[in-house]
Amino acid sequence: MKIYKDFVSYNQAIGLSKPLDNDIDVGYYDPPKIVINTDPVKVDFYRISIKIKYKRKSTPNTAPVSAVFFNTPDLIIEPGWDAEPTYTGMYLQLSKKIINENRFLFKTYLDYGRHEALHLTDDEAEEVAAVFKLMIKYYENDKNHFGVLLSYVNVLVSLVEAFYKRQFSTNPKQYNRVVTDFQQSLIDYYNEPVKQLPNVQYFADRLGVTANYLGDIIKHFTQKSALENIHDFIIKRAKELLVENQKLNTTEIAYELGFEYPNYFSKFFKKQVNLTPKEFRLQAISKN
Structure with missing residues (x-):
């Protein structure tokens, strides 16, 4: 060529x-x-x-x-x-x-x-x-x-x-498919055992698009970047594990979500939720 x-x-x-x-x-x-x-x-x-x-x-x-x-x-x-x-x-x-x-x-x-x-x-x-x-x-x-x-x-x-x-x-129908496929791929990722946190490039490769193109479409239709959507999903999953599976400690949940270092998970969670994972769990239990 x-x-x-x-x-x-x-x-x-x-x-x-x-x-x-x-x-x-x-x-x-x-x-x-x-x-x-x-x-x-x-x-x-x-x-x-x-x-x-x-x-x-x-x-x-x-x-x-x-x-x-x-x-x-x-x-x-x-x-x-x-x-x-x-x-x-x-x-x-x-x-x-x-x-x-x-x-x-x-x-x-x-x-x-x-x-x-x-x-x-x-x-x-x-x-x-x-x-x-x-x-x-x-x-x-x-x-x-x-x-x-x-x-x-x-x-x-x-x-x-x-x-x-x-x-x-x-033509939102054309691009909504990209958003839906991205969201489903995120769900599928966490329905399997994970070894690391997912990134935008991973999902772009899965969908057969570039990371920039995926990010622009996701931002346009969700008002949040692709990375912010990934972080929101991880926090949602973390909250579910903290409340629904109380046998798991914070370290085990961190590894379950793909964090390499449990301390990083705690800092990440605190930044997003304004509570540590332990504080969130205690608050959720007391409300129930």
């Missing part, structure tokens, strides 16, 4: 303009000049691709769509663009170096490429195009405006965040 290490080789291979910088590349698509690749490829950098009124050749009877697509270094780009050469669009390419140095700008959406594109309304597409026009302006000027260019990149990412929230809300 061909892996493109830099913007120069990738742009030349598929018919994009020569980049002006090794860490950030901004440009417009010229569809008739795009080379149709016959084999899957990877790029060793990050891409945000915006296509307006994009229509697949394989589905000629469907309406054109406007969407934002994401590629990360570990994502395979399938053969061919499969696009009618009638769309317009823009692309933003970012090196690993610039991502690492400005991680606070980019949040979590860059790994969404393996899950779903961001579909844009006409008004949203106009907003994105307006920001992109400003990005191009400062990209084509000298590097004294590099900070301004990064600021507009941040604006673009912020728009992506807002539009994804709109997309999540537009």
Whole structure:
């Protein structure tokens, strides 16, 4: 499989303009000049691709769509663009170096490429195009405006965040399945003997999604992060064990829940409940 290490080789291979910088590349698509690749490829950098009124050749009877697509270094780009050469669009390419140095700008959406594109309304597409026009302006000027260019990149990412929230809300049934599967996987985890505390990555792997994608959906629909949901479930389970199985001492309950160190369980419980496990048990027994 061909892996493109830099913007120069990738742009030349598929018919994009020569980049002006090794860490950030901004440009417009010229569809008739795009080379149709016959084999899957990877790029060793990050891409945000915006296509307006994009229509697949394989589905000629469907309406054109406007969407934002994401590629990360570990994502395979399938053969061919499969696009009618009638769309317009823009692309933003970012090196690993610039991502690492400005991680606070980019949040979590860059790994969404393996899950779903961001579909844009006409008004949203106009907003994105307006920001992109400003990005191009400062990209084509000298590097004294590099900070301004990064600021507009941040604006673009912020728009992506807002539009994804709109997309999540537009079709809740699609995403509710993810929430339900996450919650069921959490129940299943504690229905078996456990050796360690679960983390978000574990459930993301079980559901076949990235941790960022899972976390964003869970946060949107529950108003709590995936980790907070896990902690809430552990506390619920701990309370049940403290009240319903009084033969178990605090240390045994800690191990039952997957804590490696019982002292950590006590501190965790106190932080969440404002009572130590022993205090909670005594209070619950006295109420009964």
